[in-house]
Amino acid sequence: MLIDLHLHSTFSDGTLTPKELVLRGRALGISVLALTDHDTTAGLSEFQATCKRQGMACASGIELSAEFPGTLHILGYRIDFGDSEMEKTLARVQTGREERNSTMIRKLRDLGMDITMEEVQEEAGGDIVGRPHMARVLVKKGYAPDSRASFSRFLQKGAPAYTDRFRLSPSECIALIRKAGGVAVLAHPGQTSENIGDLKRILGRLKEEGLWGLECITPKHRAEQCVVYLSLAAEFSLFPTAGSDFHGLNSSVSMGISVADDFLPWARLGVRL
Numbered sequence: 001m002l003i004d005l006h007l008h009s010t011f012s013d014g015t016l017t018p019k020e021l022v023l024r025g026r027a028l029g030i031s032v033l034a035l036t037d038h039d040t041t042a043g044l045s046e047f048q049a050t051c052k053r054q055g056m057a058c059a060s061g062i063e064l065s066a067e068f069p070g071t072l073h074i075l076g077y078r079i080d081f082g083d084s085e086m087e088k089t090l091a092r093v094q095t096g097r098e099e100r101n102s103t104m105i106r107k108l109r110d111l112g113m114d115i116t117m118e119e120v121q122e123e124a125g126g127d128i129v130g131r132p133h134m135a136r137v138l139v140k141k142g143y144a145p146d147s148r149a150s151f152s153r154f155l156q157k158g159a160p161a162y163t164d165r166f167r168l169s170p171s172e173c174i175a176l177i178r179k180a181g182g183v184a185v186l187a188h189p190g191q192t193s194e195n196i197g198d199l200k201r202i203l204g205r206l207k208e209e210g211l212w213g214l215e216c217i218t219p220k221h222r223a224e225q226c227v228v229y230l231s232l233a234a235e236f237s238l239f240p241t242a243g244s245d246f247h248g249l250n251s252s253v254s255m256g257i258s259v260a261d262d263f264l265p266w267a268r269l270g271v272r273l
Contacts, residue, residue, distance in 0.1 A: 002256040003263070005034040005059065006075065006187065006215065006243020010125060011043035012063075013132040015248025018047035021255075026054050030256045032271055034077060034243070036061035039093045040128055041081035059269045063187060064176070067167040072202075073187040074170065075215065075241070076177035078270035083180040089168070094128070096166025101129050107161040108134070108154060113143055131155045132247075147250065171209045178210050183268060185213035185241050188220045189229055196228065203236050217242035219253040239264060 007021055008014035016024065018035055025033045033056060035047040044060050051058035059077045066072040079086065101117070108115050115137055123133040123140075135150035144150040154161045168176065174184040186192065186206060193199045203214070216229035217240065233240040241264065242257040266273055 001032070001259060001261050001263075002028065002030040003032040003242060003259055004030055004244050004246065004255050004257060005032070005061070005077070005241050005269075006036050006063070006218065006245045007033060007255070008037055008063075008245070008247045009035060009043045009047070011040055012037035012128055013130045013247060015250055018043040019050045021246075022047065022050040022054055022056060022058075025255055026056055028254075028256050030056075031273070032057045032059070032266070034059040034061040034269075036063040036075050036243070038063050038128075038130070039065060039090060039097070041079070041086070041090065042128070044081045057266075057271050057273055059271050062177070064173040065167050066170040066173050068170065068192070070193065071191045072170055073191075074173040074177065074211075075185040075187045075213075075243075076173075076180070076182040077185065078268070079177060079180040079182035081180075086176055086180045089176055093166060093168065097128070097130070100163045100165035101134075103163040104131070104134065104155070104161050107163065108138075111154070111160060113138065114141065170206060174206065174209045174211060183212035183239075184210060185215055185239075186211060187215045187243075188218055188245065189214060189216075189232075190221050190225050196232075200232065200235075203232060203238070207236050207238065211238060213239040213241050215243060216240040217257055217259070218245060220245055 009018045037043055060079055060081055062076045064074045105117050119137050120129055120133050123137050135147040138144045138150040177184045214233040216233055217226050230240055242259055244253045244255050246255045
């Protein structure tokens with residue numbers, strides 16, 4: 001069967017709406033989908049309603065960016081996206097994101113670029129503003145040939161306009177997901193660390209905090225990495241998951257990953273096949 005448990009929509013940094021993602025998934029023959037927008041559950045109602053109308057199985061999800069020296073993202077599945085504590089915490093995260101956006105726009109202007117927050121908000125189309133929207137405005141104004149160049153020249157970590165933002169700790173991410181009735185999964189572990197010894201130490205700590213799964217199969221990993229991560233999932237008694245991290249039409253990956261029908265305990269993810 002085909003599944004995809006890691007998708008982003010226009011409610012974070014994707015280019016397709018939740019409805020468009022579902023319709024695309026159905027056209028590709030995908031059986032199970034999960035919307036996992038960054039630090040927001042705003043698109044889940046539309047996503048679930050469309051899945052129901054299309055007769056598709058789905059899981060309610062989120063991807064939380066954790067405070068960490070490198071990259072550490074925690075996926076949450078089967079969350080109650082009306083949970084009051086989650087809503088309050090995500091509002092706090094969003095405030096930090098807005099403050100970061102304002103600072104980055106100021107830095108870009110200080111670098112001599114004619115860019116305003118209003119233009120970036122218009123590019124976002126009313127959805128959550130992020131660096132991808134800044135990147136597209138910079139391209140439209142001729143400051144970069146494409147979004148990748150916008151990031152490398154101005155927006156990524158280490159670039160002149162980059163500004164960090166408030167993030168939850170890994171343990172806070174896991175606790176928030178669990179309190180909302182969900183299960184927590186470490187996303188694309190190869191981005192957290194390619195050093196297996198370091199990754200084992202990280203997994204050990206996260207497992208103690210309540211980590212449930214490990215995203216083992218993703219196009220962000222080479223085939224040999226996927227094999228290693230499947231082995232690590234077994235070693236740490238974590239459930240392996242699979243997702244493309246698809247961000248839309250400008251994505252370098254496509255939707256859908258082939259797995260066995262019994263790949264996961266679907267009921268634990270709130271999925272009815």
